[in-house]
Amino acid sequence: MALLYFGRSKIRSGLSKLAAETTFGSGITDFDPTVWFAVNADHTITMRSPKVEMGQGVFTGFAMLAAEELDVAVDTIKVMHASTSAGPQSTAGTGMSNSTASLYVNIREVAATLRETIKLAASTLWKVPVTALQTADGFVYAGTYKASYADIAKQTKTWQVAQTPPLRPASSFRIIGKEQKRVDLDDKILGKADYGIDTDIPGMAYGAVLYSPYFGGELKTADTSLAEKAPGVLKIVPDKRWIGVVATTRFAAEKALTQIRADWSFEPDYATKDAIEAITVGKGDAVVMQDDGNAVDELTGDILTSEYRTPIGFHASMEPGIVVADVSGDNVNIVTSTQNVTFMRQTIADQTDLNEDDIQITPAFLGGGFGRRGYKHNAVEAIKLSRAAGKPVHLLYTRQQEFQNGYVRPNTHHILSGRLDKTGKIAAIQHEFATGSMAFLALPMAKPILGADFMVAGHGARIPYSIPHIKTTIWNGELPFETGLWRGVGMFANTFATESFMDELAGKAGADPLTFRTEHCGDTGLLRRRKSLLLNLGKKAGWYTPKADTIGRGIAVSEDRNTISAVIVEVQLVDQKIKILRVIQAIDAGTIINPNGVRQQVEGATMMAISAALYEEAAIENSQFVQTNFHNYQVVTLRDTPLIEVIIQESTEAPSGVGESPLSPVAPAIANAVYNLTGVRLRSLPLQSALDTHYRKDKRDL
Amino acid sequence: MKIALTINAVAYTFDADPDMPLLWLIRDEAKLKGTKFGCGMALCGACSVHVDGDLIRSCSYPVQLAQGKTITTIEGLSTGPTHLHPIQQAWREVQVPQCGYCQSGFMMAAAHLLEVNKHPTEDDIKNSITNICRCGTHPRILKAILLAAKYKKDEPTQ
Ligand code: FES
Ligand code: FES
Numbered sequence: 001m002a003l004l005y006f007g008r009s010k011i012r013s014g015l016s017k018l019a020a021e022t023t024f025g026s027g028i029t030d031f032d033p034t035v036w037f038a039v040n041a042d043h044t045i046t047m048r049s050p051k052v053e054m055g056q057g058v059f060t061g062f063a064m065l066a067a068e069e070l071d072v073a074v075d076t077i078k079v080m081h082a083s084t085s086a087g088p089q090s091t092a093g094t095g096m097s098n099s100t101a102s103l104y105v106n107i108r109e110v111a112a113t114l115r116e117t118i119k120l121a122a123s124t125l126w127k128v129p130v131t132a133l134q135t136a137d138g139f140v141y142a143g144t145y146k147a148s149y150a151d152i153a154k155q156t157k158t159w160q161v162a163q164t165p166p167l168r169p170a171s172s173f174r175i176i177g178k179e180q181k182r183v184d185l186d187d188k189i190l191g192k193a194d195y196g197i198d199t200d201i202p203g204m205a206y207g208a209v210l211y212s213p214y215f216g217g218e219l220k221t222a223d224t225s226l227a228e229k230a231p232g233v234l235k236i237v238p239d240k241r242w243i244g245v246v247a248t249t250r251f252a253a254e255k256a257l258t259q260i261r262a263d264w265s266f267e268p269d270y271a272t273k274d275a276i277e278a279i280t281v282g283k284g285d286a287v288v289m290q291d292d293g294n295a296v297d298e299l300t301g302d303i304l305t306s307e308y309r310t311p312i313g314f315h316a317s318m319e320p321g322i323v324v325a326d327v328s329g330d331n332v333n334i335v336t337s338t339q340n341v342t343f344m345r346q347t348i349a350d351q352t353d354l355n356e357d358d359i360q361i362t363p364a365f366l367g368g369g370f371g372r373r374g375y376k377h378n379a380v381e382a383i384k385l386s387r388a389a390g391k392p393v394h395l396l397y398t399r400q401q402e403f404q405n406g407y408v409r410p411n412t413h414h415i416l417s418g419r420l421d422k423t424g425k426i427a428a429i430q431h432e433f434a435t436g437s438m439a440f441l442a443l444p445m446a447k448p449i450l451g452a453d454f455m456v457a458g459h460g461a462r463i464p465y466s467i468p469h470i471k472t473t474i475w476n477g478e479l480p481f482e483t484g485l486w487r488g489v490g491m492f493a494n495t496f497a498t499e500s501f502m503d504e505l506a507g508k509a510g511a512d513p514l515t516f517r518t519e520h521c522g523d524t525g526l527l528r529r530r531k532s533l534l535l536n537l538g539k540k541a542g543w544y545t546p547k548a549d550t551i552g553r554g555i556a557v558s559e560d561r562n563t564i565s566a567v568i569v570e571v572q573l574v575d576q577k578i579k580i581l582r583v584i585q586a587i588d589a590g591t592i593i594n595p596n597g598v599r600q601q602v603e604g605a606t607m608m609a610i611s612a613a614l615y616e617e618a619a620i621e622n623s624q625f626v627q628t629n630f631h632n633y634q635v636v637t638l639r640d641t642p643l644i645e646v647i648i649q650e651s652t653e654a655p656s657g658v659g660e661s662p663l664s665p666v667a668p669a670i671a672n673a674v675y676n677l678t679g680v681r682l683r684s685l686p687l688q689s690a691l692d693t694h695y696r697k698d699k700r701d702l
Numbered sequence: 703m704k705i706a707l708t709i710n711a712v713a714y715t716f717d718a719d720p721d722m723p724l725l726w727l728i729r730d731e732a733k734l735k736g737t738k739f740g741c742g743m744a745l746c747g748a749c750s751v752h753v754d755g756d757l758i759r760s761c762s763y764p765v766q767l768a769q770g771k772t773i774t775t776i777e778g779l780s781t782g783p784t785h786l787h788p789i790q791q792a793w794r795e796v797q798v799p800q801c802g803y804c805q806s807g808f809m810m811a812a813a814h815l816l817e818v819n820k821h822p823t824e825d826d827i828k829n830s831i832t833n834i835c836r837c838g839t840h841p842r843i844l845k846a847i848l849l850a851a852k853y854k855k856d857e858p859t860q
Contacts, residue, residue, distance in 0.1 A: 055801025055837045181797060188802030189786075189793045191736020191776030195803060198735035206730075231719070249730060251722040318740045318748055318803040318836050367738070367803030368836045399741045596797060600842075604800055607838025630745040630834060639828045641840040 026050075026102040027092025027342075033114035033161060035088050037066075039153035043138060045072065047079045048087025051099040052339060053184060054369035055604070056659045057597040060182045061100040062107055064593055068175045069111035069168065071135040072149075079183060083362035084341060093340030093374055095485065098561070100593055101655045109164050116162035122152050124160075170591070170652070180594045184365070196322040196337030196364040197396060204324070205234055207385040207395035208253035209244045209378065211405045214266035214623045215480040219243070223261040230256040237388045244381055246389040250396070270480055270623040275312065281415050281432045284477040287452040290462045293469030298419065298428035304508050305417040308497040309684040311617040313409035314627070315486060316635060319367020320402040325382035326392035331358045332383055337366040339373040343442065351380045370608075371485030375442050376407050400628040408618060408625075409486035410436025410457065410479060414497035424509035426520060428469035431498060433461055436483035437476055438490065452476030460491035460664060463498060464559055465520035466527055480623070487608065491560055491664035496613075496685060499556035499668035503675065513555050513672065514538045526559055529588050533557070533566045533649055537586035540647055541568040551581065552677025556665035562656035563589040564649075567606075569669040570642075571677060576695055578614060578674060578688055580642040585662050587646070590653035599646045602662045606644050609666030611636040614688045707768050709734065710778025720766035724758070725749045727765050728775060736776035736806045740834065747833030750807040750814075751775050757814040776806035779813060788857065789813045792850035800837035808833050812847045821851055 038046040053059045059079040067074045122140040123130045187193040232252025237244040247253035326333045349356045382395040414433040421427040437453035458474045506516035521531035557566040570582040615634040619626040627633040682690040703720045740748030744762035752774040779787045
C-alpha cells in the first residue's frame with residue numbers, strides 16, 4: 001500500500017524525529033515558593049508536589065533538590081501531593097520518567113528563592129543587610145543574630161518574595177548525588193502510607209459497578225429486582241454502559257452486584273487471531289518515521305529478513321483503580337490514585353454537568369502506575385453513585401475489571417530486513433512495524449492529523465545506529481478494545497524487535513554481538529555515550545570471559561529520551577524452562593540525583609521486564625479478554641529473581657529519566673541469551689511460550 | 703452475626719455478614735488500612751495477616767472463621783515504634799519498598815516464615831512466599847529476609 005499522506009509524510013517523519021529526541025516538559029508554570037512550600041512551626045517544611053508518588057521515588061528526589069538549596073536536612077522536608085486547590089499544578093500528569101529530570105533546575109530555583117525570601121524577611125526584622133545573612137541547617141545567621149526558619153516565619157506577616165538567585169554549582173552539592181533513604185520509607189514499612197484505596201470519609205458508603213466484560217458491550221436489559229432487596233443496598237444506579245450499586249459495606253455492594261442479571265449486546269466473534277491480523281504490517285495508516293539514504297533500493301541481494309511479534313499486556317498495578325467521590329450540591333471532592341489529575345478533571349467536566357472549577361481532586365499514594373493511571377478511570381461512576389446515594393462513595397475496580405475494562409499495551413508486529421556490506425557492517429536496514437495506538441486514547445483528535453501513533457507507540461522504533469541507509473515505517477492498525485500507555489511505551493516492543501535483529505545480523509556477520517553494536521555507534525552525541533556504556537558494561541560484566549556450556553549470554557541496549565540502558569543477561573534452561581541467572585544493567589542517565597533511587601528503579605524495571613518477556617500475554621476469546629486475575633495472567637514472583645547488578649555511569653550531563661529506559665533491553669537480551677545457549681531464535685513474546693511452541697514442534701517433527 | 707475477635711491486642715465486636723472477607727472487616731470496620739486488596743482470590747498475598755499465628759490471605763477468609771481468634775496485621779507486627787520487628791528493621795536497612803502497596807503482605811508472610819523456619823535459605827524463601835510485587839522489589843525482599851533472620855538470631859530471647 002502506498003503512503004496515503006504523501007504531502008504530509010516529510011512533516012511527519014520530521015515530527016517523529018523530534019518526538020524521539022524531545023524530552024517532555026513538566027507541565028508546570030507556577031514557581032512561586034509560597035505555592036510550593038510552607039514553613040511550619042515544628043521546624044519542618046511542607047513541600048507540595050505536583051507529581052505523584054507511585055513508587056518511583058519522586059518525593060525523595062524532590063526533597064533532595066529542595067533541601068540542597070534550602071540548607072536543611074532532607075528529612076526536614078515533608079513532601080505531600082498538591083491537590084487541585086493547593087500547591088503547584090501540572091498539566092502534564094506524571095509519567096515519561098521525566099518528573100525529576102524536568103524539574104531538576106526549577107525545584108532548586110524555587111527552593112533557593114524561598115531561602116532568599118526567608119533571608120529577606122530576617123533582614124527586615126533585624127535591620128541587617130541581606131548580604132550579611134547566612135543560612136545553615138534551617139537557621140538564618142547574622143553576627144550574634146540567629147533564628148530558625150520557623151521563627152522567622154512566625155514573625156513575618158506578609159512575605160516579600162525575593163529574586164531567584166543563581167543556583168549553587170554542582171561542585172558544592174551536599175545532597176544531590178549522595179545516597180539518600182526514601183522519605184516515604186518508614187510509613188511504607190509500618191503500613192501507614194495512605195493510598196487512594198485507604199481513603200475513609202465519615203458516612204462513606206461503598207460502590208460496586210457492573211461493566212460489560214465484552215469489547216464495546218452495550219447494556220440491553222437488566223433485572224435488578226433481587227439486588228434492590230439485598231441487605232445493605234442503598235441505591236441501584238443504572239447507566240448507559242454500566243449498572244452501579246451503593247451499599248453500606250463493600251461486601252454488600254459486591255454481593256448485590258452478583259444478583260443482577262444483565263444482558264449485553266456485542267459482536268461475539270473477536271478472538272486473539274483477529275487482533276494479530278489487524279496488527280500486521282501493511283494494514284491501517286502508515287507513516288514513514290525515518291528515511292536516511294535509500295534503504296529500499298539498497299535492500300537487494302543477500303538480505304536477512306525476520307519477523308517479530310509482541311502480545312497484548314496488562315499493567316496489573318497491585319492497587320486497582322480507585323476513586324472516592326463526595327458530591328455535595330454542585331461540588332465534588334475526589335481522593336484518588338491517579339497519574340493525571342488534569343485529565344481526570346477534564347473528563348469529569350465533559351461527562352457530567354459539573355464545571356472544572358467545582359471539581360477538587362486530591363491524589364494519594366499510588367499502588368503502582370506503569371501508565372495505567374494516566375487515562376481511563378472510574379471517577380464519573382463514583383460521582384454518579386455519590387450523587388444518587390447522597391453520600392461519599394468509595395469505588396474500586398475489581399481485579400477482573402482492572403484487566404477487562406481498563407486499557408492494555410497493544411500487540412505489535414515487526415518486519416526487519418538488513419544487508420551487510422563486504423566488511424560485515426550493516427549497509428542498509430529497514431524496520432516496518434504495526435501496532436495499536438497508545439496516544440489516541442487520550443487524544444483521539446490527533447489521529448487524523450498524525451495518521452499513526454509514531455510519537456508514543458512508535459517510540460523506540462527508529463534504528464539508532466550509524467548506518468548509511470535506514471527506513472522505519474509505522475502502520476497503525478485498528479483494535480476493538482482500548483490500548484494505551486504502558487511503562488516505556490513503544491520502547492518495550494520496538495527494542496525487542498530491533499535489538500533481537502541486531503543480534504541476528506551480528507550472527508550473519510560472524511561478529512561478536514557487543515563489538516558489532518559498538519562498531520555501529522560512531523563517536524558523537526548519544527551514540528558515543530551508547531558506545532562507552534556498552535564497553536563499560538562488557539568489561540564489568542565479564543562479557544569476554546569464558547562461561548560454562550550450560551549458560552547462555554545475551555546483550556541488548558536502548559536509548560530512551562537521553563537515557564541509555566545496556567544489559568547483559570545470563571540464562572540457563574532447567575527442564576526446558578528459561579531460568580535467568582544474572583542480569584547486569586548499565587545505565588547512563590546523566591547527572592544522578594539519588595543513586596539508591598536509580599538502583600531501585602533499575603531493579604524494578606528489570607523484574608517487570610522479565611515478567612513481560614517470559615510470561616505475560618493477554619488472550620481474547622468471544623470478544624473479551626480471557627485473563628481475569630493472577631491465576632491466568634502469570635507474573636514473576638520471588639522464584640524468578642536473578643542476581644541483579646546495577647552499574648551507574650558517571651556523568652555530568654543533565655539528568656534524564658530512569659524509570660522506563662532499563663525495561664526495554666531486557667527482553668531482547670534474554671532472547672539473545674537463549675539463542676546463544678540453544679541456537680533457537682525466539683521471535684515472539686512471551687519467550688517461554690515461544691520456546692514451548694518450538695519444543696512441541698520439534699517433538700512433532702521427530 | 704456478632705463477631706468477637708482480637709486485632710493487634712485490641713478486642714473488637716462487630717455485627718457482620720458471616721461470609722464477609724476478614725479483609726474488609728479489618729480495613730473498613732476496624733479502620734486498619736495497612737492490609738491491602740490486590741486480587742480478592744488469594745492469589746497475590748497483599749491482604750496477608752496472621753490469624754492465631756497462621757498466615758492467612760484475608761480476602762478469602764470469611765469473618766465467621768475468625769470468631770474468637772487473635773489477628774495480627776502490619777500495624778501490630780512491632781511492639782512499638784522504637785522496637786521494630788526484625789523484618790521491619792531489615793526492610794528499612796535494605797530499603798525494600800517502592801510503591802509499597804504489596805509490602806505489608808510481604809512483611810507478614812516473611813515474619814511468618816521466620817517463625818516456622820528460623821534460618822531459611824534463599825531457595826526456602828523463593829519456594830514459600832508466592833506474593834506478587836509489581837514494582838519489582840524482589841531482589842531486596844530476598845536480601846531483607848536473610849538479614850532479618852540474622853537480626854532475629856541476635857535478639858535476646860524473652
Ligand atoms: S487480595 Fe488477598 S491474596 Fe490478593
Ligand atoms: S512495591 Fe509496588 S507492588 Fe510491590
